[in-house]
Amino acid sequence: MPNNQFKKGELYSFITGKASTAIARRLQKKFNGAGLNITIEQWSVLYHLWKQEGISQQELCNATFRDKPSITRLVDNLEKLNLVKRVPSEHDRRINMIYLTKQAQKLQEDTMALAEETLNEALETVPADKVDTCKEVLQIVYDNLK
Amino acid sequence: MPNNQFKKGELYSFITGKASTAIARRLQKKFNGAGLNITIEQWSVLYHLWKQEGISQQELCNATFRDKPSITRLVDNLEKLNLVKRVPSEHDRRINMIYLTKQAQKLQEDTMALAEETLNEALETVPADKVDTCKEVLQIVYDNLK
DNA sequence: TTTGAATAGTTGCACAAACAACTATATGCC
DNA sequence: GGCATATAGTTGTTTGTGCAACTATTCAAA
Numbered sequence: 001m002p003n004n005q006f007k008k009g010e011l012y013s014f015i016t017g018k019a020s021t022a023i024a025r026r027l028q029k030k031f032n033g034a035g036l037n038i039t040i041e042q043w044s045v046l047y048h049l050w051k052q053e054g055i056s057q058q059e060l061c062n063a064t065f066r067d068k069p070s071i072t073r074l075v076d077n078l079e080k081l082n083l084v085k086r087v088p089s090e091h092d093r094r095i096n097m098i099y100l101t102k103q104a105q106k107l108q109e110d111t112m113a114l115a116e117e118t119l120n121e122a123l124e125t126v127p128a129d130k131v132d133t134c135k136e137v138l139q140i141v142y143d144n145l146k
Numbered sequence: 147m148p149n150n151q152f153k154k155g156e157l158y159s160f161i162t163g164k165a166s167t168a169i170a171r172r173l174q175k176k177f178n179g180a181g182l183n184i185t186i187e188q189w190s191v192l193y194h195l196w197k198q199e200g201i202s203q204q205e206l207c208n209a210t211f212r213d214k215p216s217i218t219r220l221v222d223n224l225e226k227l228n229l230v231k232r233v234p235s236e237h238d239r240r241i242n243m244i245y246l247t248k249q250a251q252k253l254q255e256d257t258m259a260l261a262e263e264t265l266n267e268a269l270e271t272v273p274a275d276k277v278d279t280c281k282e283v284l285q286i287v288y289d290n291l292k
Numbered sequence: 293t294t295t296g297a298a299t300a301g302t303t304g305c306a307c308a309a310a311c312a313a314c315t316a317t318a319t320g321c322c
Numbered sequence: 323g324g325c326a327t328a329t330a331g332t333t334g335t336t337t338g339t340g341c342a343a344c345t346a347t348t349c350a351a352a
Contacts, residue, residue, distance in 0.1 A: 011261060014268075015170060016190050018211050019284040020163025022291040027161060028310085041338060044162050058300060065164050070339055072302055077337075094300040094347045115157060122160075122287045134283040137276050138165040141268045145168040174340085187308060204330060216309055218332055223307075240317045240330040 023122050030114040036107065038081065043111055045074050046083065049100050050108045054087075056095045065146070083107070169268050176260040182253065184227065189257055191220050192229065195246050196254050200233075202241045211292070229253070 013019070024040045031038060038046070048063040049055070055063075057071045064071070075098060078084040083104040089095035123131055159165070170186045177184060184192070194209040195201070201209075203217045210217070221244060224230040229250040235241035269277055 017163040017166025019287040022288050026291050130279050133279045137280040141165040142168050145172050
């Protein structure tokens with residue numbers, strides 16, 4: 001028997017991701033309110049570069065679960081904002097290595113604090129073990145479909 | 147103490163909604179593969195109209211968690227595809243009542259089957275009680291932030 | 293060594309989202 | 323009745339996404 005535990009109406013939220021939409025909107029408002037002039041999508045690219053910079057656009061595709069054109073344009077816009085730089089690889093001239101500017105490095109602490117704040121608001125009143133289960137399920141969903 | 151159970155790196159998936167992105171992409175591919183020429187966003191509007199048609203654009207905003215311009219354009223595109231019709235309300239001339247065409251009524255069964263199929267693939271190997279917990283947590287997140 | 297396939301990245305197009313500014317209509321209060 | 327305010331919907335702009343088609347470079351096999 002299929003794993004079909006979706007009464008109509010519940011199915012909808014799962015597919016449309018209302019929860020993550022709500023989280024992203026809240027975080028975007030916090031960014032705007034703090035005068036941080038970046039989008040959530042741009043932040044998601046910086047997020048991975050803070051962990052490791054000097055990676056290729058293709059690696060950013062894999063890390064952020066986006067296709068190549070999306071990353072091209074996000075990097076375009078991040079470059080316009082003076083937050084990253086494309087540096088051609090010396091070993092393989094097809095590749096751009098993406099590096100953070102000093103300005104981007106300065107953003108890390110503030111934006112991560114706002115992200116944690118947002119998640120705390122989102123998960124207020126949710127017991128820790130349920131959050132763990134939820135994370136686990138979402139990870140499996142991602143692995144099943146990616 | 148704040149409800150801060152996010153080690154770095156887990157935070158990311160929660161905010162960016164990788165799981166629901168994966169689900170939506172998979173479902174879109176199924177639509178395309180079946181020759182159904184609609185987007186997931188258009189489907190999400192039809193979804194609510196199948197439950198009840200003749201509602202206003204504002205009611206569609208609330209139901210789909212979108213703003214008014216988004217619904218205006220989704221209804222524009224659904225009208226171009228001959229799937230819905232705007233009918234001016236007689237009682238309040240500001241309001242458009244949105245009705246389904248016969249063509250849209252025919253889409254319900256097929257698309258809902260593909261949606262269920264997608265969710266079954268997504269949740270393969272996930273025990274039912276964990277799915278329940280996950281749904282519960284996501285609902286609370288939504289309620290906390292909406 | 294040359295040629296064909298694979299890989300990295302870009303560009304064009306259609307669709308969607310968020311925000312601000314706008315029009316038209318309705319409502320409530322004096 | 324007339325005016326301020328609220329509500330429903332539209333339009334313009336910027337940003338992001340997905341797909342297809344494209345260029346440039348690398349790699350591998352004949």
